[in-house]
Amino acid sequence: MPFPAAEGRGLKIAVIDSGVNARHPHIIAATHGVVLETDSGGGSAEDRLGHGTAVMAAIQEKAPAAEYFAVKLFWDSLRTTVPRLIAAVDWAIAHGMDIVNLSLGTPNLEHGRLFEALLERAAARGAILVAPTHSDERPMLPGILPGVVSAGVDWNLPRHAYRTGGEGQPRFFASGYPRPLAGRPPGGNLYGISFAAANLTGIVARALEGTQDRRFDTVHGLLAQEAHRIAAG
Numbered sequence: 001m002p003f004p005a006a007e008g009r010g011l012k013i014a015v016i017d018s019g020v021n022a023r024h025p026h027i028i029a030a031t032h033g034v035v036l037e038t039d040s041g042g043g044s045a046e047d048r049l050g051h052g053t054a055v056m057a058a059i060q061e062k063a064p065a066a067e068y069f070a071v072k073l074f075w076d077s078l079r080t081t082v083p084r085l086i087a088a089v090d091w092a093i094a095h096g097m098d099i100v101n102l103s104l105g106t107p108n109l110e111h112g113r114l115f116e117a118l119l120e121r122a123a124a125r126g127a128i129l130v131a132p133t134h135s136d137e138r139p140m141l142p143g144i145l146p147g148v149v150s151a152g153v154d155w156n157l158p159r160h161a162y163r164t165g166g167e168g169q170p171r172f173f174a175s176g177y178p179r180p181l182a183g184r185p186p187g188g189n190l191y192g193i194s195f196a197a198a199n200l201t202g203i204v205a206r207a208l209e210g211t212q213d214r215r216f217d218t219v220h221g222l223l224a225q226e227a228h229r230i231a232a233g
Contacts, residue, residue, distance in 0.1 A: 001062065001160050001206070002160070002161070002162065002203050002206060002207070002226050002227075002230060003203070003206035003207050003209070003226060006063075006205075006206040006207070006209035006210070007062075007063055007064055007065035007066075007206065007209065008062075008063025008064070008065050008066030008202075008205035008206060008208075008209055009065040009066070009209050009210075010065075010066075010209065010210075011063070011066040011067070011098045011099060011205050011208055011209065012066070012067050012068075012069065012095075012096060012097050012098050012099075013059065013063070013066050013067070013068050013069070013097065013098065013099045013100075013101065013201070013205060014034075014068075014069045014071050014091075014092035014095075014097040014099070014100045014101065015052065015055055015056050015059065015068060015069070015070050015071065015101045015198075015201075016071045016073050016085070016088045016089065016092065016100065016101065016102055016103075016104075017047075017051055017052030017055050017056070017070065017071075017072075017073060017074060017101075017103055017104075018047050018048065018049040018050070018051045018052035018053075018072065018073070018074035018075070018078070019033060019044075019045040019046055019047040019048070019052045019053075019070050019072035019074075020033055020045060020046075020047050020052050020053050020056050020068075020070035021046065021047045021050075021053045024053050024057065026053070026054075026057030026060070026061070026179050027053065027056060027057060027060065028060050028064050029060045029063075029064050029065065029066060029067070029068055030067045030068065031056065031060075031067075031068040031069075031070060032067075032068065032069050032070065033045025033046070033069075033070050033072065034069050034070060034071045034072065034091070035072050036071070036072070036073075036084075036087060036088060036091060045070055045071075045072045047070075047072075048075065048076065049074060049076075049077075049078065050190065051074065051078060051103070051190060051194065052070055052072070052074070054178040054179070054190050054195070054198075055101065055103050055178070055194055055195065055197075055198040056068060056070060056198075057178065057179050058159070058178045058179055058195055058198035058199050058202065059101060059198050059199075059201045059202040059205070060202070061159070061160075061179055061202060062160065062199070062202025062203060062205065062206060063201075063202045063205035063206055065209075066205050069092070069095070069097065071088050071091060071092060073085065073088050073104075078104070080104070082106055082108070082111050082114065085102075085104070085106070086114060086115075086118055089102070089118055089122070089129070090118070090121065092127065093121055093122050093125050093127050094125075096125070097127055098126070098127065098128065098205075098208060098214065099127070099128050099129075099130065099201060099204055099205055099208065100122070100127055100128070100129045100130070101130050101131075101197060101198060101201040102129065102130065102131040102132075102142070102143075102197065103131075103132070103193075103194030103195075103197050103198060104131075104132075104140075104194070105131055105132060105135070105140030105141050105142060105143050106140060106141050107135070107138040107139065107140055107141075108141070109139065109141060111141055112141060112145070115141045115142040115145055116145060118142065119142065119145060119147040119148065122147075123147060123215070123216060126214040126215075127214075128149060128204060128208070128214065128216065128219055129142065129147070129148045129149065130148070130149045130151060130197055130200055130201045130204055131143035131148050131149075131150065131151065131197055132150070132151050132152070132193040132194070132196060132197045133150045133151065133152055133171055134152065134193065135193055143197075147216050149172065149200065149204055149216075149219070149220065149223070150171035150172065151171070151172060151173070151174060151193070151196045151197040151200045152165065152166075152171055152172070152173045152174075152193075152196060153173065153174070153175075153176040153192070153193055153196040154173035154174065154175065154176075154196075155175070155176060155177075157173065157174060157175045158175060159174075159175045159177060159178075159179070159199050160199075160203075161174070161175070161230070162174045162199070162200055162203055162223075162227060163227055163231065164223075164224055164227045164228070172200055172223060172227070173196065174195075174196045174197075174199040174200040174203070175195065175196065175199050176191050176192050176193060176195050176196045177191050177195055178190055178191065178195045178198070203223070204219070204223065207219060207222045207223055207226065
């Protein structure tokens with residue numbers, strides 16, 4: 001496991017997704033459900049889709065000592081609007097989250113300036129965003145922007161591993177599989193870029209434990225250094 005002595009102690013992690021089923025056996029850390037004010041009439045943060053629970057479980061597998069906040073953005077499908085996504089991230093920034101996990105983004109690159117401003121707000125409060133760079137080969141905001149810990153899929157990696165790749169500012173690759181369910185093959189469960197971002201988020205939490213300098217360049221450097229150390233054996 002990368003950063004072998006760490007488990008995410010002292011960190012607050014927002015998982016912006018479809019909520020959480022807190023009674024699921026894979027949910028093993030302190031976990032709170034959050035419904036945004038704009039959705040206050042929609043009910044609880046209970047996960048109707050299962051996606052948020054699986055994403056949360058993948059992160060908690062690696063960082064069980066962190067405190068988690070399931071910010072419910074998806075209700076009946078894995079679709080939302082850019083304003084609601086930005087509002088969810090702003091909630092996480094305002095409430096002192098150390099890490100914000102996004103398993104989603106938008107392929108509409110016209111929203112780039114909105115997400116650049118969002119990243120400026122996150123950096124000012126010391127929040128690190130983890131997001132996928134692509135979905136079905138399409139580049140996604142905010143994952144492609146500088147200032148985001150960017151996740152790509154490597155199907156050959158185990159869930160606890162990651163590697164660097166790409167030219168210029170490297171992005172990181174992680175497994176696209178969640179924690180397995182008993183009696184179900186990996187391909188019969190949820191899988192994809194969402195879980196590469198989730199698995200990477202758990203590793204980011206391990207990197208941040210005990211790190212006082214939460215600037216993006218510092219965190220990115222820690223991740224790259226550890227990946228190179230593991231690759232060197």
